[in-house]
Amino acid sequence: MASITLRNIVKQYGDGFPAVNDVSIDIADGEFIILVGPSGCGKSTLLRMIVGLEDITAGDLLINDVRVNDKAPRERNLAMVFQNYALYPHLTVFENIAFPLRLAKKKHSEEEIRQKVTEAARTLELTDHLERKPANLSGGQRQRVAMGRAIVREADAFLFDEPLSNLDAKLRGQMRSEISQMQRRLGVTSVYVTHDQTEAMTLGDRVAVLKKGELQQIASPRELYEQPVNLFVAGFIGSPSMNFLPATPAGDRLRTPIGDIPVAADKLQTVQGRQVVLAGIRPEHFEDATLVDEAKRPQGHTFSTELTHSEWLGNEQYGYISFEAEPEIHRLLANLAREMDADELRPQIVVTLDAASRIRGGRPAELWVDTSKLQLFDPETGINLTRDAEAGRELTAEADAARKEEIGLARERQGVPVQG
Structure with missing residues (x-):
């Protein structure tokens, strides 16, 4: 698991336009952060900088207090779940989930791979679909396969880039619930990009609202709703x-x-x-x-x-x-x-x-x-x-306490030791 720190992050393209401008966010270990805003606000660019797919023009990105600006994506141990799932159509569900483990040649035995894939499939209710190909799955099932691939990697954090935008309204509601419950069970740090404020309000421990590359406010959904800054x-x-x-x-x-x-x-x-x-x-x-x-x-x-x-x-x-x-x-x-x-x-x-x-x-x-x-x-x-800033801080502190309690209860139910 990991904490992620963004200090005065800037992304400027060749024409001088700042797609992301002086954004600072501290993401706690195990926290679920949502980046939300209208089209072109810089949320996906910010996510791609965290994972290493975009260079950082200025500022510092730290994972577990280690500066990673110059590290390649594979060295950051982050798992990305893309909008289009990025599944291999010729591979079965089992092999799609196992793919990142097989990339790390000789690091995992066949028995270890089978054990990790089976456990991930059980968590995501994919056990009955392991021998099927992606083309024969529903959109929601494909989304879960993509998440399974992230789980087996045992990444320090999950990064989601509008993962539900290709699903119909009813399935989006179901998948929101599944992603939320999975994140609590695993207690894994997650950063989730969406333009859908319903997803932001229902999923996030805190929500970062962006406008034209600038961070407007980051707070619990309730603080944003009851005590907006502008x-x-x-x-x-x-x-x-x-x-x-x-x-x-x-x-x-x-x-x-x-x-x-x-x-x-x-x-x-x-x-x-x-x-x-x-x-x-x-x-x-x-x-x-x-x-x-x-x-x-x-x-x-x-x-x-x-x-x-x-x-x-x-x-x-x-x-x-x-x-x-x-x-x-x-x-x-x-x-x-x-x-x-x-x-x-x-x-x-x-x-x-x-x-x-x-x-x-x-x-x-x-x-x-x-x-x-x-x-x-x-x-x-x-x-x-x-705006009552103090009342707003209390709402976010209350949400943070609830997050820690939920993660603890979820781990207890699974028999996972709770860390202090």
Whole structure:
């Protein structure tokens, strides 16, 4: 197993463009780190630098505190699981998994190879498929074969480059669960690249959000969601995305498209002297006012509106509200959408409603919003003016403690000695 340290890593190509710019990350032994961001943000380039497939322009890469910038990929003892699986079509599943062991000529006996492959196949539920060829396997089974090859190598860390992007939605969900459970059982350091924030939020102990080659924030999924450092992270993490409303301070309230919202004094203090801020509200912090518990109602704001339309999903429903915005707000939303590699961000509010709600599009409606969850952003710099850094650190520390406990329990179940 290994710790991996990135110190001020830079990747610059011949035209001077920095694909990765001054990224520093400390990855603990046994940790599962996700690199996430829109297309072209530098996440795959960063992964390829860790494994040695891309040269490092500047900075230091350390594995177990040893600088490896100049070491060849084979000397780093890292196992890469590629997007296209990289399986040999003419070899059986057994031989595909055994391939890296056979490359190390005379290092392993036939009995050792058989034992390692059999154990990996058992872990990945491939025992019944060892004599089959890759062409006769499903996408999920091929993915497991690629992971089996990484397991038998006994690598210090696993590196995953968008391994589930070729699978359908249902199979992606199954494989996410399998990868997560396997990582906990093995306790192996893992770095996983994806553009899919659902994978990032469900798999990662910590998630590193990248934009245009620069690290925006690295934290537990919950800290990213509840205490984002800036507008980009707040908008990128979460589905549906956070709503951003133009807001003007007015006394003890904020004047917004959904009315004058009462805001806590400490939050108002952060926006004193500003003409306009962006108020960030998650869709799930809205509700049908008729369904809100009376004890909860005082911590929020009730307003009248009309949905343009709604979408009923069975367990919940989404409602959509359009609002008028100044040209400057249109520009800010358009820029944010481009940065997130997303569709246009319209002057629109998305609300998540209980499935029992009878609110429908085109009719007057009463909605309630939990104003205690409101976050305020500087529209020019994007900085989260109301971020509670200490609360965020506590969330990530809590996730780290849970990771260590899960690895310990997983090893106990397998009879593996737990290291202190």
